Amino acid sequence: MHVETVAPTDGGRRPGPPVLRLGRTGRWVRIAVTLLGAALLLVGTLVGQDDDFPFGPFRMYATADKLNEPVRDTRLRAVDTTGRTFALTDNATGFRRAELEGQLPRFEAHPELLGHLATAYARRQPDQPRLTRIDVVVRLIQLRDGRPTGHYSQRTVVSWSAR
Amino acid sequence: MSRLARWFTDPVPLGRVAAFRTLAYLFVAADLVLFTPWVRMHADVPGALYQPLLVGRILPLPTPGYLLVTVTFWALLAVAVAAATGRAPRLLGWLVFALYLEWMVIAMSYGKVDHDRFDLLVALAVLPTVGRARHGDETRSERAGWALRTTQIAVVATYFLSTWAKLRFGGLDWLTGATMTRAVLRRGTIFAEWSTHVPHLLVVVQFLIVAFELTTPLVFVLRGRWHWLWVGLMYAFHVMVYAAVTISFIPHLVAMASFLPLEHVRPVVRLRRLLRRPARDPVPAD
Numbered sequence: 001m002h003v004e005t006v007a008p009t010d011g012g013r014r015p016g017p018p019v020l021r022l023g024r025t026g027r028w029v030r031i032a033v034t035l036l037g038a039a040l041l042l043v044g045t046l047v048g049q050d051d052d053f054p055f056g057p058f059r060m061y062a063t064a065d066k067l068n069e070p071v072r073d074t075r076l077r078a079v080d081t082t083g084r085t086f087a088l089t090d091n092a093t094g095f096r097r098a099e100l101e102g103q104l105p106r107f108e109a110h111p112e113l114l115g116h117l118a119t120a121y122a123r124r125q126p127d128q129p130r131l132t133r134i135d136v137v138v139r140l141i142q143l144r145d146g147r148p149t150g151h152y153s154q155r156t157v158v159s160w161s162a163r
Numbered sequence: 164m165s166r167l168a169r170w171f172t173d174p175v176p177l178g179r180v181a182a183f184r185t186l187a188y189l190f191v192a193a194d195l196v197l198f199t200p201w202v203r204m205h206a207d208v209p210g211a212l213y214q215p216l217l218v219g220r221i222l223p224l225p226t227p228g229y230l231l232v233t234v235t236f237w238a239l240l241a242v243a244v245a246a247a248t249g250r251a252p253r254l255l256g257w258l259v260f261a262l263y264l265e266w267m268v269i270a271m272s273y274g275k276v277d278h279d280r281f282d283l284l285v286a287l288a289v290l291p292t293v294g295r296a297r298h299g300d301e302t303r304s305e306r307a308g309w310a311l312r313t314t315q316i317a318v319v320a321t322y323f324l325s326t327w328a329k330l331r332f333g334g335l336d337w338l339t340g341a342t343m344t345r346a347v348l349r350r351g352t353i354f355a356e357w358s359t360h361v362p363h364l365l366v367v368v369q370f371l372i373v374a375f376e377l378t379t380p381l382v383f384v385l386r387g388r389w390h391w392l393w394v395g396l397m398y399a400f401h402v403m404v405y406a407a408v409t410i411s412f413i414p415h416l417v418a419m420a421s422f423l424p425l426e427h428v429r430p431v432v433r434l435r436r437l438l439r440r441p442a443r444d445p446v447p448a449d
Contacts, residue, residue, distance in 0.1 A: 017301040019174050022309070030292075030309045031171045034316065037285070045324045045331075050276035053216045053267070057332070058325035060278040061410075064336035065345040094204030095212065095273065102274025103214065116209040123207040146344050146359070 067146040072138055074101050076117070077156075079133040088134070093120040100136070107136060107158050114160035132162045174303035175311055177296040178426035181249055183311065184256075184290050185298075186425070187283065188247035190417045191263055195240050198413055202270040206232035212273055219268045227269045235265055249296065256291030263287055278325075282317035282418035289313045299429060314421040315383075321415060322379040322397075329373070338369050346408050355407035375400060382422070394422045 022030070044055035074097060076088035090096045095117055100107075107113055118131040136158045142151045195202075210226040218224075225231060239262040246255035264284065271277060289310040296307060329337045336342075343365035347355045358364050375396070382393040397419060405411050 017176065017303055020177075020302060020304040020306065021174075022172055022305040027168065027172055027305070027309075030313075031168060034171060034309075034313050037313075038316065038320070041281075041320055041324065045327050050271075051217050053218060053271055053276050054281050054284050056276065056278075057328040058278050058281070058321055059328040059332050060325065060412075061342070061346065062325070062328045062332040062337065064333035064340045064342050066336075067341040067344065090201065091204070094201075094207045096201060096275060099212075099274035103212065106214075113211060116211050119209050120207045124204075146341055146348050 065146075068144060070140040070142050070152075071148075072101075073141055074104065074136065074138050076100065077135045077137050078118075078121070078131050080129040080131050082129050084129075088117070088121065092124060093117045094124060095120060104136070104157070111158045111160050114158065115162070118160070118162065130162070133160065135159045171312055172305040172309045173312060174305045174308045176426045177293075177300040177302050177304050177307055178298055179424060180290070180293050180304070180307035180310060181296040181298045181300065182425035182428055183286075183314075183421055184249065184252070184293075184296065185247045186420055187286050187290065187417060188243045188259060190283070190414065191243040191259060191287070192240055192247070194414065195236060195243075195266070199270065202266060203232060203236055205269055205273060208273065214274060215272045216268060216276070218264075219272055224265060224268055227272075232269055235262060235269065238262055239266055249298065252294055252296065253291050256287075260284075260287040260291065279412040280414035280418075282314060282321050283414040285317035286310075286314040286418050286421065299426065299432065301426070311421045314418055318397075318415070318419050318421065319379045319382060322376040326373050326376045338373060339366060341365075343368050346410075350408045350410070352407060352409060358407075394419075397422075 040055045044052045045057045048056045050056050050059070076093075077085060078088045079085050103113075114134045114136070117134055121128075121131055135156045137154060138157050139152050139154045142149045142153075205227055206229045210228060213226050215224065215226075239259070242255055242258045242262060246252070246259050267280070267284070293304070293306050293310050296304070333340075333342065344359050347359050347365065351359070358368075379393070379397065382390060382397070385393055398416070401412060401416060
């Protein structure tokens with residue numbers, strides 16, 4: 001890279017700030033990197049998935065909704081050694097609800113994985129009684145014209161119990 | 164050299180990239196503590212629930228545990244704050260990029276991927292290549308120009324390509340269906356609730372959103388007043404989205420600052436002037 005002072009075009013009354021130019025190689029390497037990144041992003045958008053982060057498709061709020069189809073609401077219900085039943089929050093386990101929804105097929109195939117959430121709960125709440133049971137409950141909330149009708153159906157899709 | 168090649172490396176003042184760098188690195192620090200504090204909670208989640216993304220499998224990155232998450236958190240916080248001062252820009256810049264990428268793998272490898280920070284990652288990847296840049300330096304540099312241009316391209320690509328994702332995953336229903344109605348019903352504010360009662364209004368809004376996203380590349384073609392109008396439009400879009408459904412894309416807004424003449428924003432200089440003034444013009448004693 002070399003420094004080059006560019007004379008202003010307006011007759012040279014005041015010299016403009018100097019310009020630091022790139023060398024030939026530096027310039028073309030940079031342009032190639034930009035084009036390569038753009039190509040990866042384009043491929044990711046066309047055929048990629050979330051797994052290809054950061055080059056996956058920008059699918060924020062990309063799904064379309066129908067106003068008369070039920071909304072799925074997934075949550076965790078836990079029972080501890082005292083017999084208390086309560087809803088497990090994101091903060092209680094460090095595992096977010098969206099993550100639970102993302103890995104739901106995996107939990108359904110391997111219910112024992114829910115035991116790890118009991119471990120996470122114990123790590124985050126060392127003074128609380130341990131969990132003996134975790135259920136994944138899916139609630140289907142009925143909508144009409146996009147508004148909840150007040151009716152819903154609920155079922156437990158996967159369960160884990162401590163031995 | 165072709166005009167297009169010049170466009171990719173159009174020189175900008177070094178002071179601009181210095182200010183942008185400080186902003187980006189301060190955001191990284193704030194992101195750790197304020198904006199996405201939940202990432203740190205993954206320290207307590209057993210490794211069996213870690214489902215590494217492609218990048219985590221290729222590199223290959225270790226399975227996060229308490230130690231890895233805690234060390235990454237504190238190291239990234241310290242390095243980001245140090246990098247924000249502009250010292251050792253290459254070493255600290257590459258460290259921030261590597262640590263933030265690892266932080267994102269820790270964040271998004273448990274079943275949920277967010278899409279609001281591609282352009283910020285691009286900014287963090289290109290900033291270390293600029294090297295030394297002092298705040299307020301008017302010297303124009305092609306290295307700085309390339310870094311900001313590449314970030315700008317990533318910002319515009321985020322809009323432009325998200326329309327493709329809408330058509331790919333939502334189909335034409337995204338435009339003609341109840342997409343916005345659902346969003347307003349779920350998280351609408353007092354500024355937006357009325358809109359669900361006006362027939363077809365939100366469908367029109369959906370078309371306007373796509374029209375806006377598809378025309379963002381014009382920001383590179385337009386000149387003068389129109390150019391700034393488009394930059395303003397991009398920020399205004401997010402103000403409206405936030406007011407309507409409280410969804411913000413803060414990392415994206417930070418990357419978008421690559422369009423702004425940030426070299427004129429000199430808070431430290433102003434503060435110094437403010438502090439010096441009483442000494443120079445002593446207030447007469449009563």
